Amino acid sequence: MARFLTTAFLCFLLHLALTAGTGDIGIWNKGELLTGLVLSLLVAALVGPVVPRGWGKVLDPRRWGLFLIYLIGPFFFAMAQANVDVVYRVITGRIKPGIVRIAPLMPNDTSTALLANSITLTPGTLSVEVDEKTNDLYIHWINVDEAVLRTTPRDSRAICGNFPRWARRIAG
Numbered sequence: 001m002a003r004f005l006t007t008a009f010l011c012f013l014l015h016l017a018l019t020a021g022t023g024d025i026g027i028w029n030k031g032e033l034l035t036g037l038v039l040s041l042l043v044a045a046l047v048g049p050v051v052p053r054g055w056g057k058v059l060d061p062r063r064w065g066l067f068l069i070y071l072i073g074p075f076f077f078a079m080a081q082a083n084v085d086v087v088y089r090v091i092t093g094r095i096k097p098g099i100v101r102i103a104p105l106m107p108n109d110t111s112t113a114l115l116a117n118s119i120t121l122t123p124g125t126l127s128v129e130v131d132e133k134t135n136d137l138y139i140h141w142i143n144v145d146e147a148v149l150r151t152t153p154r155d156s157r158a159i160c161g162n163f164p165r166w167a168r169r170i171a172g
Contacts (some may be wrong), residue, residue: 008044012036019149063127063170070166079122080159086123089143098144099128102156103136109132118163125159 015036022029089095106112112135116127124142131138139159156164 003148004044004048007047008040011040011043015040024075050139066166066170071171074162074166075121078163082123082125085113086142089124094143096143098141100144101136102139102159103134104156104160104167106135106164107172108170111167114171115160115163115167118167119160122160 015032016028019029019032019036020027022032100125104112104115106115112130116130116137118123119137119139120127126140127137128140129138130136145158
């Protein structure tokens with residue numbers, strides 16, 4: 001029931017954002033509000049069985065706060081560092097691309113998706129695949145270090161730093 005209500009609420013908020021400025025009641029029209037409510041309930045009923053279990057956690061303000069701290073702090077800093085590193089590698093030609101497997105041991109699919117997206121958004125890395133059985137990530141990396149290849153797949157610090165820890169805290 002919580003997944004249904006959360007999905008309906010988020011769909012309705014999206015509808016309100018997309019139809020703002022059209023109307024009689026504040027900035028919305030009566031017909032649009034009713035249409036948005038009906039469509040949101042319909043979408044929640046259709047999509048409800050597909051939505052992952054932890055979906056109700058999406059509205060937790062602490063998680064949103066942690067996510068914003070993560071975006072403004074560690075993620076922004078890592079992205080700036082990666083941009084400088086990619087520019088250096090392109091200018092000097094010191095590129096040794098390859099695919100590396102990491103096993104970050106994420107507790108659920110949401111944290112795995114957050115980690116994979118964080119890695120993909122960082123220049124020089126790209127999440128290629130997630131092994132559904134083990135939740136290992138396959139990452140294309142612009143400069144594969146020989147030392148990383150000799151370590152176990154559990155050691156992912158060289159590729160994604162503290163992203164897994166943040167993903168566990170935000171979505172775990």
